[in-house]
Amino acid sequence: MLEVAVERVKAEGLQLDYANIELEDLIRAAGVPRSTVFRIWPDRAAFVADLVRALFEADPGFETGFDDETLGFVEQALAGSADVASSPEEKEAALREVLRAAVAHNMAAVEDTVAWRVYRTMSAAVSSGDAVPGGEEIRALLSEIVGRYLDRMAELYRVLNAAFGLRMRPGVSERDLAVAVMATIDGMGDHRRINPELIDGPRTVALGVEGEREWHLAGIAISGIHTAFTERIAA
Template structure:
């Protein structure tokens, strides 16, 4: 690797980029510790090869740096910001394409929707746990709820709320699209955003139990949720199907 030159010559913008890149790489390798103990500015300054004085002009303390790092970590993993990961979206599109005849009746649309949820949720539960963004989200959530008065907690909370808000907006768009495809509408008093929040809260809780006892959560359940034959479901898929059914109803334009 070519020597970029004396540290003192680095402009503030380049220093910011290099510091955040070094921190993101560390989190990818080690994870983010609950007390952010592995995010020490002095260590990162050495790893990034940047001038110490510039770093402390940009971030007066570690708490200020962590606020910017939170955004950088999620930007490095855009799947969290855009909703379902790319492979899950492909599974949804494939399930939609494979059931065109089912769209002729309300019952058929309901069965097709359940198949989409059965396939997509199982895949997404398996894929999301391995992403940096999801692991960081869980760690920061735990730190903020620990009651230990995390340094810079309010700024970090605001940053995380903004990022999660974008994620929920994107998921609301996905649910809007599914509702349109299957002739559904939200029940009076509820919105697609409410649906997104409910599903995310369920996934959060199930993810917590999954880390304690993965077999209890991941073991397939063979069940029929409608008139169609029984199929193998992930427990989260059954829960999402139940939430979806409770939050939506058949639209006026849907025929039997």
């Protein structure tokens, strides 16, 4: 049942009212006993909750916080940039370069993932105020999924900060930073679907000693957020 439903969501997306996830239809397509299905999932909302969990846990980007290609870039940059840079200004420039390239790539890559599209659909449904099948259960599931994602991103920021000689400012944590970044990416993603040029149009700007670079708007925002949340570790 879950395999058939996952393939359907990959092909069609997940509709706001789950109209394309009908248990009777899936039972026929999967060729499984009807009695068994309804013993496991008494209604469609219960099935959808397990389906969403399966979609996220099958997405490699969910485990890392980034898609594989973006994560590979970050790891490569961590292996080289932090060691080469000697002065605090050079370390900051190296970190900005990591963020500049990683955010621009991830901003586009994440939109193509099934898990992300499902998350946006379901969060929109829950926040719409309309009656959503399994609304409270879905809200709890999304909260759990987002919490696990934030934990992974917080750990990534701990690694980045340590590599580039930074720490969180008193009063905020790596998880707070992850929340701020996630909210920014979510908002830009929403506007990007309406007007891609508004968000994706390149900006050429100098943010430090490295001089002018071509930035994605999200990269500038994330760089600014990271700077506001962190401080140098005194030598």
